[in-house]
Structure formats: C-alpha cells, structure tokens
Amino acid sequence: MGENPWQPLLQTFEKLSNCVQTHVSNFIGIKNIPRSSSTIQNPIILDPYPPIATNSSSLQKLPIKDKSTGPVTKEELGKATWTFLHTLAAQYPEKPTRQQKKDVKELMAILSRMYPCRQCADHFKDILRSNPPQAGSQEEFSQWLCHVHNTVNRSLGKLVFPCERVDARWGKLECEQKSCDLHGTSMDF
Ligand SMILES: Cc1cc2nc3c(=O)[nH]c(=O)nc-3n(C[C@H](O)[C@H](O)[C@H](O)COP(=O)(O)OP(=O)(O)OC[C@H]3O[C@@H](n4cnc5c(N)ncnc54)[C@H](O)[C@@H]3O)c2cc1C
DSSP, X not given: XXXXXXXXXXXXXXXXXXXXXXXXXXXXXXXXXXXXXXXOOSOOOOOOSOOOOOSHHHHHTSOOOOTTSSOOOHHHHXXXXXXXXXXXXXXXXXXXXXXHHHHHHHHHHHHHHHOSOHHHHHHXXXXXXXXXXXXXXXXXXXXXHHHHHXXXXXXXXXXXXXXXXXXXXXXXXXXXXXXXXXXXXXXXX
C-alpha cells in the first residue's frame, strides 16, 4: 500500500503542537511535559484555583490568600467609588440633558440607599440632605462632588482637598477620539 497522503501534514501539525506546548510550559513554569511521538497527550489545563480543602489539615496547607482577590475593605470600596464618581464628573457634559441631570440625582439617591456600607450610606444621606446634587454643568457637578467628598473627609479627620485642583487630579479618561465622552446637547429637552 502507498504512503498515507496525510502523513506530511500530520507530522507538521505534531511539530507545531509540540512547539506550542514547549512555549506554554516555559511560560507557566512547567518543565518536561511528556509527549508522544504520534499523538498529543497531557493537554495543558490551566487551573487558577487551588483544590478545595476537605479536612482541617489540608486547610492549613492552603496558600495565603492573594490580597488582590476576595472581599474588599471599607477603605478600598470608598476609594474605588470616589474614583468612579470623580471620573463620571470629569466626563459629564458641559451642557447636560434634562435626563442626565435627573440621572445624577438618582444615582446619588441610590448610593445613599444602597452603598454597601450601611454607616457610610446613612452618613451620605445626611450630607445629601444639606447638599442637594448640583449638576447643571460639568464644572458645577465636579465642584459639588469635590465639596461633598470633602465633607466626608472632614468627618473622618482626613485632609481637605483643594477643589480648584479637581480637574488636574481627575481629568477625563484617556480615550481615542473622545470615544468615552458622554454626549449632552445644547437643547434642554
Ligand atoms: C459616598 C461615600 C461615603 C462614605 N462614607 C464613609 C463613612 O461614613 N465612614 C467611613 O469610614 N468611610 C466612608 N467612605 C470611605 C471614605 O470616604 C474613603 O474612601 C476611605 O476612607 C479611603 O480613603 P482614602 O484616604 O484612601 O481616599 P479617598 O477619600 O477614598 O479619596 C481617593 C482619592 O481622591 C482624591 N480626593 C480626596 N478628596 C477629594 C475631593 N474632595 N475631591 C476630589 N478628589 C479628592 C485624593 O487624591 C484621594 O487619594 C465613604 C465613601 C463614599 C464613596
């Protein structure tokens, strides 16, 4: 019988897959992955999760939890939320629509009810009562936000931020061709 016409193609494919395996195993630090001469064995399964412990002794052997995963602290949550809010304010339109102004007020009201730190949410509700959201323009909203953030800062004994520097601190997102900008309108509908 003649030679299998697919043989050269299969050999090329095997060489290619061996090459990929070598590079991947070097990359993730696994050495000497066994290979077969004719078939691919031991496919690499990347499992980022450690096995679940089934008894107390194996629990003790679990690696120390990576701080970048798992529940966040009140401070981390606060920082992330302020980052979101100040970035939103920096991108807020110069001439927001009526809907956008309404959305800002609703967002703040929802934060004061649903912010996942009860004490902070209640505190923020009090702050909003004496400082209703001002969102008639980009500058008005970012200055108002800076002011309420400073109110929280003061109550926590933190330094007050100079609000004339809020644009320099936060600014707009770096997106090509203004593709991240929120669009307002010159008409107030
Ligand atoms: C709505 C809300 C209510 C909160 N209430 C409470 C509370 O009652 N009790 C509590 O313990 N924590 C509260 N927090 C969390 C708290 O405000 C801080 O986020 C947290 O303590 C971490 O502080 P930080 O020093 O890392 O900086 P953050 O206050 O988180 O600020 C982050 C960064 O923003 C910049 N910044 C600071 N002030 C201003 C400002 N006025 N304007 C613009 N930029 C500024 C600074 O560069 C700073 O590094 C609240 C957070 C939010 C979002």
